Amino acid sequence: MPAQTGPNDVVACAVGDLPPGEVLRLDLDVPVSVFNDEGEFYALDDTCSHAEASLSEGFVEDCAVECPLHASAFDLRTGRPSGPPAVRPVRTHAVSVVDGQVVVHVGTPRA
Ligand code: FES
Numbered sequence: 001m002p003a004q005t006g007p008n009d010v011v012a013c014a015v016g017d018l019p020p021g022e023v024l025r026l027d028l029d030v031p032v033s034v035f036n037d038e039g040e041f042y043a044l045d046d047t048c049s050h051a052e053a054s055l056s057e058g059f060v061e062d063c064a065v066e067c068p069l070h071a072s073a074f075d076l077r078t079g080r081p082s083g084p085p086a087v088r089p090v091r092t093h094a095v096s097v098v099d100g101q102v103v104v105h106v107g108t109p110r111a
Helices: none
Strands: 009-014 023-026 032-037 040-045 059-061 064-066 073-075 092-098 101-105
Touching (some): 009 032
Antiparallel strands (some): 032 040
16 A cells, blocks of 8 residues: 555655556555656556556557557546547546655646
8 A cells, every 4th residue: 555645645656666668556445557658657547437447557658548458548648538438538646756756646637
């Protein structure tokens, strides 16, 4: 279980533990996945909005993660799907780097 630093902040890991191209699934009440895409951190709800698939197991390309089950691709910046079968976005969560730690502000949408 990740450390909690505030009611809605979760320390996911040290920056060095999530290199570019990697993803980390946080086992929260509602699972969240944290992505490092070319050095930028993004966090999305882990469960696809179409069915029960884990986006942490998806393929990341062009700042989007492709669902491993039916291949809708979710924009890491907005959570919006590229097209069917998923039609609803997944939630985004703001991410900060604080003292070398990746902190996810759970429930605060990415600006
Ligand atoms: S479960 Fe993700 S697109 Fe169907």
